[in-house]
Amino acid sequence: MDSQGMELQTLTFLIVGITFAIYVxxxxxxxxxxxxxxxxxxxxxxxxxxxxxxxxxWMSAASFIxxxxxxxxxxxxxxxxxxxxxxxxxxxxxxxxxxxxxHGSFTVPGFIGDRYYSKTARVVAVACLxxxxxxxxxxxxKGIGVAFSRFLEVDYDQGxxxxxxxxxxxxxxxxxxxxxxxxxxxxxxxxxxxxIPAIFISFMLTGNPIPQIGLGSTLDDGSFLLDxxxxxxxxxxxxxxxxxxxxxxxxxxxxxxxxMIGTAGxxxxxxxxxxxxxxxxxxxxxxxxxxxxxxxxxTAPAVSAMAxxxxxxxxxxxxxxxxxxxxxxxxxxxxxxxxGLLKFEDKNNDxxxxxxxxxxxEMVKVDRDIMVLANxxxxxxxxxxxxxxxxxxxAAALSTAAGLLLAISSSxxxxxxxxxxxxxxxxxxxxxxxxxAMAVSIVVAGYFGFNPPDFAAGTVALAFGLAASSIFxxxxxxxxxxxxNKEGAIAGMLAGIxxxxxxxxxxxxxxxxxxxxxxxxxxxxxxxxxxPNAFGAIGAIVNFVVAYLVSKRYADIPLxxxxxxxxxRQP
Numbered sequence: 001m002d003s004q005g006m007e008l009q010t011l012t013f014l015i016v017g018i019t020f021a022i023y024v025x026x027x028x029x030x031x032x033x034x035x036x037x038x039x040x041x042x043x044x045x046x047x048x049x050x051x052x053x054x055x056x057x058w059m060s061a062a063s064f065i066x067x068x069x070x071x072x073x074x075x076x077x078x079x080x081x082x083x084x085x086x087x088x089x090x091x092x093x094x095x096x097x098x099x100x101x102x103h104g105s106f107t108v109p110g111f112i113g114d115r116y117y118s119k120t121a122r123v124v125a126v127a128c129l130x131x132x133x134x135x136x137x138x139x140x141x142k143g144i145g146v147a148f149s150r151f152l153e154v155d156y157d158q159g160x161x162x163x164x165x166x167x168x169x170x171x172x173x174x175x176x177x178x179x180x181x182x183x184x185x186x187x188x189x190x191x192x193x194x195x196i197p198a199i200f201i202s203f204m205l206t207g208n209p210i211p212q213i214g215l216g217s218t219l220d221d222g223s224f225l226l227d228x229x230x231x232x233x234x235x236x237x238x239x240x241x242x243x244x245x246x247x248x249x250x251x252x253x254x255x256x257x258x259x260m261i262g263t264a265g266x267x268x269x270x271x272x273x274x275x276x277x278x279x280x281x282x283x284x285x286x287x288x289x290x291x292x293x294x295x296x297x298x299t300a301p302a303v304s305a306m307a308x309x310x311x312x313x314x315x316x317x318x319x320x321x322x323x324x325x326x327x328x329x330x331x332x333x334x335x336x337x338x339x340g341l342l343k344f345e346d347k348n349n350d351x352x353x354x355x356x357x358x359x360x361x362e363m364v365k366v367d368r369d370i371m372v373l374a375n376x377x378x379x380x381x382x383x384x385x386x387x388x389x390x391x392x393x394x395a396a397a398l399s400t401a402a403g404l405l406l407a408i409s410s411s412x413x414x415x416x417x418x419x420x421x422x423x424x425x426x427x428x429x430x431x432x433x434x435x436x437a438m439a440v441s442i443v444v445a446g447y448f449g450f451n452p453p454d455f456a457a458g459t460v461a462l463a464f465g466l467a468a469s470s471i472f473x474x475x476x477x478x479x480x481x482x483x484x485n486k487e488g489a490i491a492g493m494l495a496g497i498x499x500x501x502x503x504x505x506x507x508x509x510x511x512x513x514x515x516x517x518x519x520x521x522x523x524x525x526x527x528x529x530x531x532p533n534a535f536g537a538i539g540a541i542v543n544f545v546v547a548y549l550v551s552k553r554y555a556d557i558p559l560x561x562x563x564x565x566x567x568x569r570q571p
Contacts, residue, residue, distance in 0.1 A: 011387040012151045019391045022185050023398070024169055027178040045180055045275040051288025054272045056183035056190065056395070057403040058089065058289065059296055064190060064396030065143045066460075069371035071304035072311075075239065077246030078304065080255040080534075084464075086297055087256070088263020093286030096264055097273040099479045101282040102568045104274075107407075108267040108471060109415040115478040117561055118486040119420050124493050126411045128470035129267050131497065133404045134445055136266070136463035140404070141449025143397035146369045149339045151390040156339060157450060163397070164446045171402040171442075172435050179402045180275060186395035191295055193392020197376040197385055198299050201306045204379060211302035229309050236312065238357035241305065248529050255461070255534035262464025262536050265472030268400070268407040307375045314378055315355040315363065323352040332377035341367035401445070409438035461533040462504060469496035469539025477547060482565045488551025496543030503539075504532045 045053070063085070071078030105111040109129060113122030141160055144167075148159025171179060195211075202214030206225060218224055223231075230240045246252050263269070272289075273282040315324050326344060336342035343365035344353060355363045373393050376386045413434035418425050425433075470493045477484040477492075530538065 008383040008386060009153065011383050012390050015384075015387040015391045016151065016394060019185070019189055019395060020166060023166070023182045026181045026185065027169060027171075030178040030181050044277055047276055047281045047284040048288050049184055050180070050272060050276050050281075050285040052187045052292055053180045053183040053275075054269060054285065054289035055292035056187035056399040057272060058085075058269060058293055059187075059190060059396055059400070063296060063300075064194060065146065065372050065393050066139075066369050068300045068303040068307065069368035071301060072308040072371045073366075073368050074246060075233075075241035075244040077244050077252065079301075080246055080252055080259065081461075082297060082300065084256040084259025085263055086293070088260035088464075089269075089290065089293060091260055092264040092266075092269060093283075093290065096475055096479065097270060097286055098279055098283055099568050100270055100475070101273045101276075102279050103564075107410050107415055108270055108475070109411050110419065112471075112474055112478065112489070113415065113419060115561065115564070116474075116484075116486040116489045117558060118490070121474075121486050121490050121493075122415055122419055124490055125471065125474065126415050128466070128493055128497050129411050130408055131501070132262075132265075132463050132466040132471070133267065133408045134441065134448070135466060136460055137401055137404045137408075137441070137445035138448040139459035139463065140397045140401040141445050142459060143369065143393065144401070145449060146339075146341065146367070147373060147390060147393040147397065149341075150336060150370070150373060151387075153338065156341075160446060160449050163394070163401075164442055167398055167401050167405065168439065168442050171405050172438050176271070176275060176406055179399075179406060182402065183399045186399040187292065189388075189395045190392045190399075191292075193388045193395070194296055194303070194372075195299055197379070197381055197389055198303050198306075200381050200385065201310070201375065201379045202302060205306055205309070211299050211306075215302040215305055225305060225309070229305055232309070232312055233357075236356045241308070247531060250528060251530050251534055254530050254537045258465045258468050258534050258536035258540075259461060260468075261472045261540055262466070262468035265467040265470070265475060266464070267411070267467075267471070268403040271403075271407055271410070303372065303375065307371045307378070310375070310378045311366075311371070312355065315353050323354060326351055326353055329353070330378075332374055335377070336370055336374055339370075341365070341370050405438045405441050405445075408441045409434045412437040465500055465504070465533060465536025465539065466497060468536035469500040469543055473540050473543040473547065477544070479565070479569065482562050483551070483557065484547065485551050485554050485557045487554040488547040488549075491550040492543040492547025495546040496539045499542050500535055500539035503527065503535045 067078075067081050067085075070081060100108075100111055103111055103114070105114060109122045109125035112125040113119060141163065144163030145156045145160035148154065148162050149156040152159060152162065154162070198211040199209050202211040203209045205219060206214040206217035208214040208217045215225060219228055221228075226242055230242055233239065233241050246255065273285065276282050276285050314330065326346065329344075333342065337344070343363070345362055345364045347360065347362050348354070353362055354360050373389055376389050413430050417433050418430055473496060474489050474493050477489065526532075527535070527538065
């Protein structure tokens with residue numbers, strides 16, 4: 001290994017090692033000694049601190065590692081992730097979180113069980129939550145595997161194993177208290193790691209250090225960055241960057257809607273609002289989180305466009321006399337080849353790399369999830385920046401994985417064990433059960449992480465679709481309808497998640513095992529051209545319709561529940 005490579009390796013180990021030491025140190029310092037601390041961090045977190053932790057929870061491997069990569073390859077079609085996730089967060093913060101906080105239940109199934117006055121409703125909500133959250137964790141595991149495999153120079157499977165151990169240590173020990181303070185540290189690392197390379201590259205390409213403005217600026221030759229990118233993409237046989245729709249406009253609409261309402265139904269973010277002392281603090285916390293999230297989400301489009309331009313310019317720039325010779329490929333190319341996430345096949349045996357959107361393309365694999373992590377290396381930025389991005393990518397994946405695992409374990413221990421099967425269980429035993437549930441969840445998510453169904457952002461989109469089709473309608477009707485009864489809500493949740501799982505499994509394979517898909521990923525078999533990742537919105541419509549029709553056939557809800565709904569809806 002050359003001295004520069006050695007230096008990068010040393011720096012990466014150092015920065016990643018320091019950040020991990022911080023996380024584990026926080027976990028020991030903030031060890032949960034009671035269920036109150038384990039589930040809601042004692043309920044006394046400051047709104048700004050909680051806003052930062054929520055932002056870290058929210059900005060998962062999908063946002064940090066995968067989203068910009070998806071936009072880099074899909075162009076305009078990738079904007080569904082930006083619009084869906086940010087719109088969904090606003091929906092959650094304004095429409096659901098304050099009311100749920102006012103009700104005061106620790107968990108989402110807890111609220112559904114109380115509102116629909118039924119243990120069965122609670123159990124169904126737990127099942128929906130586990131299915132959505134485990135799918136979401138698989139996406140985080142993919143991100144962890146990608147980041148570790150490159151920067152610790154191990155293969156993907158080993159990288160994933162190391163990540164599982166780290167998550168286990170601080171999530172299982174610290175509970176929500178440990179996770180909250182860890183996520184504040186992770187947010188700081190993440191945002192520095194994301195914005196510094198973007199500032200460097202924006203300045204390098206356009207002379208403007210602000211990436212958001214750099215995206216609309218001109219390059220050295222006087223052409224606008226996006227015009228240049230469109231031109232190069234067209235010449236190489238790719239679709240134009242700025243006009244490339246994701247299949248149809250109808251599909252884009254449903255994809256965005258599915259991500260929006262899935263966001264609002266995801267339990268790990270909703271739980272965050274129970275860690276602050278009051279409803280007022282919950283609203284303030286939601287506002288701060290939006291500010292912290294906006295920093296990354298407004299930078300992502302610039303990172304995407306600049307990364308794609310740099311990648312193409314490095315490998316196969318049109319107008320150049322010769323393409324890049326394979327033997328002269330730069331160090332970043334060699335490094336990512338080792339991970340198996342970048343592959344070249346010399347189809348015409350000329351020793352040159354053809355990277356095109358046509359049949360003669362020789363870059364047979366460019367995993368979208370590598371774009372953000374490889375971006376500083378491609379741009380030739382200093383080694384400390386590359387090491388910082390590695391730490392940021394890992395922080396993003398670990399923070400969300402921990403939040404999700406807590407949501408899964410608390411729903412099993414609190415909602416199933418204490419709420420249904422063993423109401424008199426001691427606090428100590430409940431805490432132990434929660435930790436065991438979390439450990440099992442890590443193992444299950446890790447298993448699927450070895451064979452993920454899609455890119456990190458694609459897998460996460462599936463999870464959002466499952467939350468959108470089951471949990472979101474039940475919450476909406478629970479808060480804003482004073483007539484929806486338990487029979488309607490249960491039938492709606494089962495119908496919504498049932499039809500979505502059926503659609504996803506028939507195209508993606510049962511439990512995402514591709515060989516079991518019975519219609520394949522074939523577009524002719526898609527419902528009105530809507531892809532499986534976007535189907536959650538259709539599932540939600542089915543949920544609302546079924547719930548309404550069934551509720552009409554059964555008795556009205558008890559007066560005490562009507563009073564509860566009226567109480568939580570008062571500002």
